[in-house]
Amino acid sequence: MLENRKYASTRPIVEYRRYTLHPGRRETLIDLFERHFIESQNEAGMEVLAHYRDLDDPDAFVWFRGFRDMATRAEALRAFYLDGEAWRTHREAANATMIDSDDVLLLREVRAGSGFGPARPRPPVGAQLPPSREVVTTYRLAAPADAAFLDLFDRALVPAAAAAGARLHAAYATEYGANNFPRLPVREGEHVFVWIAGFDDQASCERYQQALASSPRWRERVLPELSPRLIGPPEVRRLAPAARSLARD
Structure with missing residues (x-):
């Protein structure tokens, strides 16, 4: 069930950012990011929550960063992009x-505590890659994600995904506040719902996708409503x- 968790989230607003890169440049960006753009963003008042290699696109980089609220977002982005030494230098x-x-x-957490979990110690530069995998699913909706949609997610989708081997990590929906740092565009005029599932390794991720595709519960109960x-x-x-x-497990 997508219920309130035992912690109080400090970053309910997030940006889900997906970059298309020049061929062969992803490792260069990740090296820059991990050396220069994590602590500097955190110090500016936001938090880098997760960043990834896209397994199906070698020229895509995906990441999430979080904010306490929309007012803090504007302040933090100004501090990093307009006044920050790290961005100016690199x-x-x-x-x-x-x-x-x-x-x-x-995006915004669909309920208090439905986002990524509380901060933990961050691995240092040069840490080993974790074996874990995540699947981020985005639904474009005809209307905002209301209580009925969240009930469908809790009642039908989450149990079916869990039965196939997924662990729910986070769930977000569109934040309808105006983009208060227009130097950085965001997609507007859409209703979306984004959920993130975690897996121990590549094999368990693949088993989940196969199990979900062949699940009668998914085909007969979830999809007809979704x-x-x-x-x-x-x-x-x-x-x-x-x-x-x-986000490493």
Whole structure:
């Protein structure tokens, strides 16, 4: 069930950012990111929650960062991008890896505590890659994710996904507040629901996808209720956490 957890989230607002990179430049960006853009963003008043390699696209980089509220978001982004030394020093190298950095969803926890868990010690630069995997599923909805949609998610979708081997890590929906740092575009005018599932390793992730595809429960109980609410096929991204990501299991 998607119920309130035992901790109070300090980062209910998140940006879900997906970058298209020039071929062969992802490792360069990840190295820059892990050396220069994690602590500096945290110090500016936001938190880098998770960052990943996309397993199905070698030229895609995916990450989440969180904010206490929308007012803090504007302050933190200004501090990092306009006043921060790290971005001023390394932005040309970072931007040189990117074709597009504007595929961004501005989201909010669907319930208090439904986002990524509390902060834990971050692995140091040079840490080993974790074996874990995550699947981020995005639903484009015909209407905002209301109480009826959350009931469907709790009652039908989460149990079916868990039966197939998924662990629910987080769930978010569209934040409808205006983008208060317009230098960085976000996708607007959409209703989305994003949920993140975790797996121990690549094999368990693959078993989950196979089990879900062949699940009568999924086909007969979940999809008939879910599909009429969607305006397009779900977007499913299989992700490998980078070495310093907080989402590692």
